[in-house]
Amino acid sequence: MPSSEQADNAGLWYVRLRNSAQNSIEEIDVTLPMLKRWRIRILLFLAVLGPGFITANVDNDPNGILTYSQAGAQYGYELLWTMIPITLSLYVVQEMCARMGAVTGKGLSDLIREEFGLRITVIVMFLLVLVNFGNVIGEFAGIAESLELFGLSKYISVPICSTLVWLLAVRGDYKKVEKVFLAASVFYVSYIIAGVLSQPSWHTALVDTVKLPARSTWQNHEYLYVVIAVIGTTIAPWMQFYLQSSIVEKGVTAKNYAASRLDVIVGSIFTDVVAWFIIVACAATLYVHGIGSIRSAADAAQAMKPLAGAYSFLLFAVGLFNASFFAASVLPLSTAYVVCEGLGLESGVDRKFKEAPIFYWLYTILIAGGAAVVLIPNFPLIKWSVESQVLNGILLPIVIVLMLLLINRKDLMGEHVNSRWFNAIAWLTAIVVSILSVMLMLHSSH
Numbered sequence: 328m329p330s331s332e333q334a335d336n337a338g339l340w341y342v343r344l345r346n347s348a349q350n351s352i353e354e355i356d357v358t359l360p361m362l363k364r365w366r367i368r369i370l371l372f373l374a375v376l377g378p379g380f381i382t383a384n385v386d387n388d389p390n391g392i393l394t395y396s397q398a399g400a401q402y403g404y405e406l407l408w409t410m411i412p413i414t415l416s417l418y419v420v421q422e423m424c425a426r427m428g429a430v431t432g433k434g435l436s437d438l439i440r441e442e443f444g445l446r447i448t449v450i451v452m453f454l455l456v457l458v459n460f461g462n463v464i465g466e467f468a469g470i471a472e473s474l475e476l477f478g479l480s481k482y483i484s485v486p487i488c489s490t491l492v493w494l495l496a497v498r499g500d501y502k503k504v505e506k507v508f509l510a511a512s513v514f515y516v517s518y519i520i521a522g523v524l525s526q527p528s529w530h531t532a533l534v535d536t537v538k539l540p541a542r543s544t545w546q547n548h549e550y551l552y553v554v555i556a557v558i559g560t561t562i563a564p565w566m567q568f569y570l571q572s573s574i575v576e577k578g579v580t581a582k583n584y585a586a587s588r589l590d591v592i593v594g595s596i597f598t599d600v601v602a603w604f605i606i607v608a609c610a611a612t613l614y615v616h617g618i619g620s621i622r623s624a625a626d627a628a629q630a631m632k633p634l635a636g637a638y639s640f641l642l643f644a645v646g647l648f649n650a651s652f653f654a655a656s657v658l659p660l661s662t663a664y665v666v667c668e669g670l671g672l673e674s675g676v677d678r679k680f681k682e683a684p685i686f687y688w689l690y691t692i693l694i695a696g697g698a699a700v701v702l703i704p705n706f707p708l709i710k711w712s713v714e715s716q717v718l719n720g721i722l723l724p725i726v727i728v729l730m731l732l733l734i735n736r737k738d739l740m741g742e743h744v745n746s747r748w749f750n751a752i753a754w755l756t757a758i759v760v761s762i763l764s765v766m767l768m769l770h771s772s773h
Contacts, residue, residue, distance in 0.1 A: 378587070379421060379425055379570065379594040380593055380594035381508045381657070382569055382573070382657075383421065383594030383595050383597070383598040384511075384515055384594060385566070385569075385653055385654050385657045386560075386566060387518075387598055387602060387605075388653075389465055389468065389472075389654070390465050390560060392469075392627075392647060392650060393623055393627070394556050394557055395602050395605040396613075397553065397556075398556075398609075399606040399607065399609030399610040399614060400618060401553060401614070401619045402610075403615075404527075404528070404535040404607070405550075407535045408536060408538060408540065410536060415752075416756050416759070417599065418591060418595040420562055420727065420730070420756060421595060423730055423731075423753060424566075425570060425579075425584070425587050425588065425590075425591050426584065426588075426734065427734055428573075429583075433575060433668075434572040435568045435665075436451070436452065436668040437669070439669070439733075440668075440669050447729075448669045451669075451722070451725065451726065452665055452669045454722040454725075455564055455665055455722060456665075456666065458719045460662075462563075462654070462719075463655060463658050463659060463693050463694070466651050466697070467485055467698050467700075468651075469648075469651030469654075470652055470701075471484055471485050471701055472625035472647070473625060473628075473648035475625070476629060476640075477644070481701065485698050485702055486698065489694050489697075492694055493691060493694050495507060496690060497687060497691075504676050508653065508656070511649055512597075512653070514646065514649040515649070516601075517642040517645055518604050518646045520642050521646070522604030522605070522611075524638055525611040525612050528611070532610070558760075563719060563723070564719065565658060565661040566661075567727075568661055569657060572664040576675050576676075608643070612639070625644070625647060628647060658693075659694050660690060662693055663693070666685070666689055670685075672686065724760065727757040727760060731754060731757060734753075
C-alpha cells in the first residue's frame, strides 16, 4: 500500500458516492495526476447533479410558462425586475430542503410526521394531493395543447404520453429516471433561443431587470395581480417534498452536500434565466403588437408565429411540450413520495412494483386520473387551474413554516441549522410568500 504522501503525489483521489440502486457506499478511485482543485469540484458536482436542477426546472410548467407569457404580453419588460427576488426566494427554500435531506437522510413528510404528529401530516398530505392533482391535470392539458399546435388530436397524444410517463418510473430506476429528467431540463434552452430570435430591445430589458417600477404603478390592481402571480408561481409545495426525497434517494449526505448546494444554485439561476427569456420573447412580439390577452401558453406560441417567424413558434411549442411532459412525470412522483413517506410506507423508483405497491398505485391513479379529466369534452380547465392555485396558496405558507421549524432544531440538524443571517432571509421569504399567496387567493375569489 502506498503511503499517504505517495498517494497525494500520484494524485489519487477517493470519492465516496452513494450507490442508490444498491443502497450502499461505493468507493471510486480516480487517478488523475496534476488534477487541479477546480476540476475535482466539477467532477463532484457532476456526480451529485440532479435533484436541485431538476426540481427548479419543473417549476417552469405550463402554468408557469403561461404566467410569464402573460407578464410579457401585458406589460412588456416592466416585470423583469421580479426575476431577482424570485431567484433568491427559490434558492433559499430549495437549499433548506436539500440540506435537511442530506443531514437527516429523511424526506420532508417523514420528518413532519415524526416531529409534528400524524394529524398535521394527514392534513398536509390531503391538501397536497388535491393541489398536485389539479396541477397534473394542467400538465396533461399542456401536452394536449402543445401537440394540437402540430395538428395532433388530444385523444391520441394524451393516452400515448400518459403511458410513456407511467412506464418511465415503473420500468426504470432512479439513475435512469434522473438522466431522462436532466435531458428534459436541457430542452428549456429552446425558450432562450426563442427569446433571442424575437429580437428584443436588450438595453430596455436589462435596465428593467434592475429597476424597480414607479410608486404609481403599484396602484394598478391588475399590475399587482400579475406581480403576485409571477412571484407566486416560483415556489410550489410539491417542489420541497420532491427535492428532499430525491436528495435522500440519490444518497447525498452531509459530507458531499457542498456539491448539492451548487446543484441547487445552478438550478435556481437556470430556471429563472429561462423565465426571463420567456417574458422577453413575449414582450418583444405580443406586447409590441398589442396582443395582451392570452388564455394559455399555446396561445402565446400561436400568436408568436406570424410575428417572430416559424422558428420561434416551433421552439416555443416544443418547449411547452417538453415542460408539460416533464412536469407530468415529476408531479405524480412527488405526490407518491409525500403520501408514502408520511404514512411510513415503502417508496422510490428504485423499488419494484411489488416492493412499493402503494407508491406505484398512487402514481398510476394520478396519471390516469389527470389524463382522463383532460379528455372530458368541455371540461373547465381554466376554472380548475385557478381553484388549484387557491389551494396551493393555502398550503404553501404551512409547508414553509414547518420547514423553518424543522431546520432550526439543533437536535435534528446539529451544526447544520440555519445561520442567523440565513435564518433572517428564510423567515422574510416565508412571510413575503405567505402574504403574496393570501393576496392571490383573495384576488382569485373575486
